[in-house]
Amino acid sequence: MALFSAFQTTFLLALLSLKTYQSEVLSEPLSLAPESLEVSIDSARQCLHLQWSVHNLAYHQELKMVFQIEISRIKTSNVIWVENYSTTVKRNQVLRWSWESKLPLECAKHSVRMRGAVDDAQVPELRFWSNWTSWEEVDVQSSLGHDPLFVFPKDKLVEEGSNVTICYVSRSHQNNISCYLEGVRMHGEQLDPNVCVFHLKNVPFVRETGTNIYCKADQGDLIKGIVLFVSKVFEEPKDFSCETRDLKTLNCTWAPGSDAGLLTQLSQSYTLFESFSGKKTLCKHKSWCNWQVSPDSQEMYNFTLTAENYLRKRSVHLLFNLTHRVHPMAPFNVFVKNVSATNATMTWKVHSIGNYSTLLCQIELYGEGKVIQKQNVSVKVNGKHLMKKLEPSTEYAAQVRCANANHFWKWSEWTRRNFTTAEAAPSEAPDVWRNMKSVQGHCVVTLFWKPLSKLQANGKILFYNVVLENLDRPSTLKLLSIPAPANGTELTLDQCSYQIHVTANNSVGTSPASVIAVSGDPGNKEVEEERVKGTEDGFCLSWKPQPGGVTGYVVEWCERPGDPLCDLQWKNLGPNTTSTVVSSDAFRPGVRYNFRIYGISTERIPYLLEKKTGYSQELVPSDNPQVLMSNLTSYSFTLSWKDYAAESQPGFVQGYSLYLKSKAARCLPGSEKAVLSDDSICCKYKIDNPKQKTFVVENLQPASFYEFFLTPYTSVGEGPQGAFTKVTTPDEYSHILIRIILPMIFSILLIMILCYLKSQWMKEKCYPDIPDPYKSSVLSLIKSKENPRLTIMNVKDCIPDAIEVINKQEGTRKSLTETEPTKPTYLYLLPTEKSHSGPGPCICFENFTYNQAASDSVSCGHVPVTPKAQPSQLGLLTSSENGPKALGKNYVNSLGEIPAGETNLNYVSQLASPMCGDKSSLPTNPPEPALCSEYKTQMAIPMGLASPPSITLLDEGEHDH
């Protein structure tokens, strides 16, 4: 057993020694392992820079080697990157390799190790990996400091659309950290308890000043962040092109791509590289660069334009032959020579573009701003071109440009020259017209002509020649020369016929003659005027064709009809024309234009054919007529406006509108309702005949108020709104009454005068004097007959009145009936002897109230007398003062109730005769004395109510005698 153990030990030792040997043998290639590995970091670029060397190489030995590099994150077992890096290695050469981390290096601890192997065909026996170097740890976190929170990467610059990884490192375990991209919360993954990673994909461009990403703790103000600068994608330059003007300098241009979008962080640079010469230049400008052509006649050029910024590099290429990119300089020494009226020669020189090259030059001739001729000419050095078919006395511009004839690239700039051709004789006869009038037996002809157009004049017109040829005496010619710029002249001729020749002259020659004839007869026969309607385009005039013998027509009009100068215009028309449109900028709306159409005879004599008149645009009448009203009756009135000038209105007056306002709701026949501009309603009469200047408004109401307003109308509308005239129709009967009443008054007056003159007769007939019986002839007759029975009643014969005074005991009240037994006490006012005569002729009457009026009517001298009254006139007058009182009391008290203590007057009347006082009737039958059987007491009314008793008494007195 022990032997077995010893053997085993020996075997193990042998094995160990073998292993040791092997390791020694194998350690030979180990000398080619990477050594002195150093790892540094570039936080801004998130790069790990590795550098190492291989020491055990022979001096001057150079081997191809491959290095395997492993990078782990957080812990060494977590290898995130393995890369084989091949390179040629020299002894003690420092080798470098970089690795860019997607994750900011501050976010996690990284470790790097590497091993090497010879990868060289020279030493195939060494093709095996060396040992790994030890892990080199990169821990940026530990050097961050003591802040509670960090966010990485700082100020990173990326292109729009790229992916970015962000992390935060938190030192505090209590706080929850939230992170936001421009205010929007991001969700990440926890790398370790302190580190959280956010993967941003396809980051957008937000603004030029960068995108804010920040993290903050749930509690407190802890806030940390970064600014992510996102640029727009850097574009390559466009339209890269190069050309030369003088074969010495190349000018290359391009359009830079759109702006990166960041203000300061990204600057662009442009570099031009020519591959054949190997030259390179840094362009100072963003869009162009100059390149000096090498003097060694290099023909081909291959350019590379490189645009570069922090993030990206863009290149464009251009390959060309220099002679194909020639942009010639503008021609020089350009002249226009030998300028005549119709021809001119242009000469010029060009800059040479090589000994054998030809230039193609283009010549353009401009007249009045338009190209009228275009020609191409091949030129070596000197150019020449003849320009033909030019107009005399005309301004032209000629210009020339050139390009490489063999390899067209671009035209040069134009070189321009202006010139004017020489003058020539006028080509056309002036357009002549005339106006004729007869003054004191002479024919005054005013000639008008239109200036020749520039094309016709062929130069500056200096004067016009007018030749008068007397047709009656053909040998007589008269020449007038009228200097330009006159456009007419006035000639006073006798009544003879003349032919007038007018020519225009410039410095070179004379124009053909324009011929017009005048005859003794002005030819202004009476022609009826027709109306013509104008439009915006002018007046369309037409006329009847003249049968034979017409060489043409002329339409004549005035552009300023109201002006004495008139501004005569005319238009020549061919013999086959029977209509034309006359248009002019001078035509104004509301102006009446008169047109005359003349035929031109074969003898060149114009004669009037037709007259037309019209408005280019009719307007509403400018004013309203002054209307006079007449013949006003109860039912009608007449309006007239004879002075109204319808011809001077700015349109043809087609009629008149009469507006009538009345209180009547309905419009009268012949009128219709109309609403005025002030919304008032009235009746409208339409007078269709423009020549009618009176109108009778009929069927009116008498004694009614009317208002009227008359306005003319044209085809456009009515005249201006004016004031209404007020009229009131008279009453229907007033005039009848006047006719009746006046004669009546007259006849009454006549009757009155007649009556006055015949008053005596009238009196006798109507109211004769009442005969006095005492003076009557009857009395004498009676007396003569001695008839004692027939007497005339005398007042004295009447029994006078007596007043009964009744005394009553005070405090007793007795009715009238009760007083009857009481014996009345009679007071006799008048002492009469006849009172005792006993029963006499008397009529007894009973009346409870005594009315003074009754007594008046009777006039018998029955005078009511108060007890105190004296039988005198004065006493009666005095007593009247108590009258109203007594009356009142008597009316208050009933007849049967007489207040106690009062003294009543009972009136006892005893009439001698009932006929007493009746003057109108004669006492034919004297009353018989009758028994006065009964006399009743009468209640007297005090005097105050009665007529003055004095009069009664006087009357009585009168009758007494």
Added chain:
Amino acid sequence: MQKNTSTLLQTYLQYQGSPFSDPGFSAPELQLSSLPPAAVSFKTWHALDDGERLGHAQGAFLALTQHLQLVGDDQRDLNPGSPILLAQLGAARLRAQGLLGNMAAIMTALGLPIHPEEDTLGVVAFGASAFERKCRGYVVTREYGHWTDRAVRDLALLKAKYPG
């Protein structure tokens, strides 16, 4: 001046993007070690004597003028297309310098010692990231407002003590 400080802060925040430009943004705990905070308890402030009070303010405005210059430079880099903000920052710096001059005159009049002008920023100013510079600008513009308010109170108290 107080109104201008408020306008400056609003303008500044408006140009910095989220979260600064978010409505109601405020981070009072953000401070700069190089800039003394204006916030002080009323009791402490009141217990200070005139010399201390003016000395604190003068020191703060000395720091503020330098910080406003720094923020102006930062923003010229970060927001070159914002002339309004840059102009307001420049004007604020001039106002702070003016106030500083006035305070120095008052302190001289009262016979108080004046702080010597010193470099409060040091060398750390240039290494800051863009976001840190934005935060720094926020703290400076905010503290500029607070210190202005405090200086107004300081001077009002001084005026009450030395009327006329």
